[in-house]
Amino acid sequence: MVMLYQPPIPAEYSRLSEPELADRIIAHKKTFGDRLVILGHHYQQDDIIRFADLTGDSLKLSQLAAEQKNAEFVVFCGVHFMAESADVLTDDNVAVLLPDLSAGCSMADMATLDQLEEAWARIANLADAKVIPITYVNSAASIKGFCGQHDGACCTSSNARQILEYALSRGEKVIFLPDQHLGRNTAYAMGYPLETMVVYDPATENGGLTDEQLREAKFILWNGYCSVHQLFTEQQCDEVRQSDPLCKIIVHPECKWEVVQKADQAGSTERIVKVLDEAPEGSHWAVGTEINLVNRMANQYTGRKLVQSLAGLQCLCTTMYRIDPAHLAWCLDELAAGRVVNRIMVDPETKKNARIALRRMLDHVQSKPVATK
Numbered sequence: 001m002v003m004l005y006q007p008p009i010p011a012e013y014s015r016l017s018e019p020e021l022a023d024r025i026i027a028h029k030k031t032f033g034d035r036l037v038i039l040g041h042h043y044q045q046d047d048i049i050r051f052a053d054l055t056g057d058s059l060k061l062s063q064l065a066a067e068q069k070n071a072e073f074v075v076f077c078g079v080h081f082m083a084e085s086a087d088v089l090t091d092d093n094v095a096v097l098l099p100d101l102s103a104g105c106s107m108a109d110m111a112t113l114d115q116l117e118e119a120w121a122r123i124a125n126l127a128d129a130k131v132i133p134i135t136y137v138n139s140a141a142s143i144k145g146f147c148g149q150h151d152g153a154c155c156t157s158s159n160a161r162q163i164l165e166y167a168l169s170r171g172e173k174v175i176f177l178p179d180q181h182l183g184r185n186t187a188y189a190m191g192y193p194l195e196t197m198v199v200y201d202p203a204t205e206n207g208g209l210t211d212e213q214l215r216e217a218k219f220i221l222w223n224g225y226c227s228v229h230q231l232f233t234e235q236q237c238d239e240v241r242q243s244d245p246l247c248k249i250i251v252h253p254e255c256k257w258e259v260v261q262k263a264d265q266a267g268s269t270e271r272i273v274k275v276l277d278e279a280p281e282g283s284h285w286a287v288g289t290e291i292n293l294v295n296r297m298a299n300q301y302t303g304r305k306l307v308q309s310l311a312g313l314q315c316l317c318t319t320m321y322r323i324d325p326a327h328l329a330w331c332l333d334e335l336a337a338g339r340v341v342n343r344i345m346v347d348p349e350t351k352k353n354a355r356i357a358l359r360r361m362l363d364h365v366q367s368k369p370v371a372t373k
C-alpha cells in the first residue's frame with residue numbers, strides 16, 4: 001500500500017483525556033467559525049463524527065466540498081483520495097487538510113497511473129472499438145485525471161449505473177477501475193451477463209488476459225477490491241436467513257457479486273442509511289458495510305428496529321480509523337498557531353483533468369439501488 005508518512009504528533013496528545021481533546025476541538029471550531037469546515041465520512045468513529053459540520057459518503061462529501069465557498073480550511077476526516085477530490089473541487093484558496101496522512105485506502109492503491117497507462121496502450125492497440133475509462137471515486141487523483149483526459153469519468157456507488165450508461169453512449173467498451181466488484185455488480189444489474197466481463201490483473205503479465213479476451217469483453221474490470229467489503233460472504237447471508245427468516249439483508253456494492261445476489265438490496269452507503277431510515281418499526285436488518293456505520297445505526301434504532309452487521313466479525317476500515325481526536329486536535333492546534341499541516345495538494349495539470357472526471361460524476365447524480373435480488 002502507498003502510505004504517506006505521518007510524523008508522530010507530540011506526546012502530549014496521548015496524555016490528554018477525551019474531554020480535554022474535545023474541549024480543544026470545540027474551542028477551535030468556535031474561534032474559526034465559518035472559516036473552518038470539518039467533513040466526516042460515515043465510516044468514521046463516533047468520536048470524530050460528533051465534531052463534523054457535515055457528514056456523508058464519498059459522493060455527498062464531494063458535493064459538499066465543491067459547495068464550500070466561504071471556508072478557508074476544509075479538514076477532511078476521511079481518507080487520502082477523498083481529501084484529494086476535495087482539493088480538486090474546491091477553489092485554490094481553500095486548504096484541504098487530512099489530520100493523519102497515513103489514512104489511505106487499500107483499494108485506491110491497487111491502481112497506479114503507470115499500470116493504467118500500460119494497460120491502456122495495449123487495449124487501445126487491440127480494440128477496434130472506442131474504449132472509455134471509468135474510475136470509482138476511490139482512486140488516486142492521477143487515475144481520475146487520466147479518465148478526465150480520455151473522455152471518461154469518475155463514479156461513486158450511488159451513480160455507477162448512470163456513469164456506465166454515459167460511458168456506453170460515448171464508446172463501445174469500458175475499462176473500470178479500481179473496484180472489480182462495483183463494476184461487475186453494476187454492469188450485471190444493467191442486464192449485461194458475466195460473460196461480457198473480464199478481470200485485468202496489473203500484477204500479472206499481460207494483465208492475465210489474451211488479446212482475444214480483451215477484444216471480446218465489453219467490460220474490462222480492474223483487479224481491485226475493498227479489503228473491508230470483501231469480508232462479507234455468501235455463507236453469512238445463509239446463516240442470517242436461517243437464524244432470522246424475517247431479517248432483510250442490505251449490502252454495499254463493493255461486496256462480491258455472489259453476496260449481492262444473496263442480499264435483498266444493494267446500494268451506496270448513503271442509500272443504506274436512507275433505506276434503514278425509512279424501514280418500518282420492528283423490521284430486522286443485517287447490513288454488509290463498515291462497522292462504525294452499522295454500530296451507529298444499531299444504536300440509533302435501539303428498541304425500534306433491529307440492525308446488526310452481516311458479519312460476525314468486525315469489518316473495520318482501519319485506515320479510516322487512523323483519524324482520531326488526538327490527530328484532529330493537533331491539526332487544529334497547529335492551524336490556530338498559523339501552521340497549515342497535512343495539506344493535500346494535487347498538482348495543477350492533474351487537477352485540471354481530474355476536475356473534468358469529477359464534474360461528469362457530479363452531473364450524473366441520481367441515487368438508485370445498484371442491484372436487487
Ligand code: SF4
Pocket residue numbers: 043079104105106107108138226227228229290317318319320
Ligand atoms: S472501506 Fe474500503 S474502499 Fe472505503 S476507504 Fe476503507 S479500504 Fe477504502
